[in-house]
Amino acid sequence: MKKFLERYHERFSIEISQPKSKVMETIAREKDKKRDFASMLGIGVVDYKEVKVTGVDSVEIVVKSKMFNPYRGAGKIRIAFSEGNIASNTVAQGEIIPYTAGYQLFVFIAFAFLLFMALITLVTDSSTYGIGILVFAWLVLPTTLYLLPFGYRKKLREYRDSFLADLTANRKNRKKSIR
Secondary structure, three states: OHHHHHHHOEEEEEEEOOOHHHHHHHHHHHHHOOOOHHHHHOOOOOOHHHEEEOOOOEEEEEEOOOOOOOOOOOEEEEEEEEEOOOOOOEEEEEEEEOOOHHHHHHHHHHHHHHHHHHHHHHHHOOOHHHHHHHHHHHHHHHHHHHHHHHHHHHHHHHHHHHHHHHHHOOOOOOOOOOO
């Protein structure tokens, strides 16, 4: 299953116009900040509670949909920071993984349901109505499951871009705003 799902992964490399130490310092500072009410609800663009520092120069962002933002995508963004060609630049290399373990479980459950439904339909009722429902289910559910990670990947790209833009912005003199 992992080999099949790897086709949804997307690798990226983006150059940031700040030194690596400043980028990691900004991440640590934002993670330690007290959050206002809007960020507790998950309304803001970047939620630093989701950012997990996995190494000296790498982070992993586990993005999940929230109550007030249910269409934000789900998955992981892994980013490793390294020095750029110029000392004042940082290269962010990473990977977008647009699915979760819940998605994998749902795929297995959905196909088990479809197989069970096909077995019951073909054994008990082989009318055109039953076969039509079966064909419709076999067309709609797998197509939806196939296309879902593409939508998640698009949302995770937007989240990655917002995260990297948030890192490069000057945070010291700027007031936090919800808009």
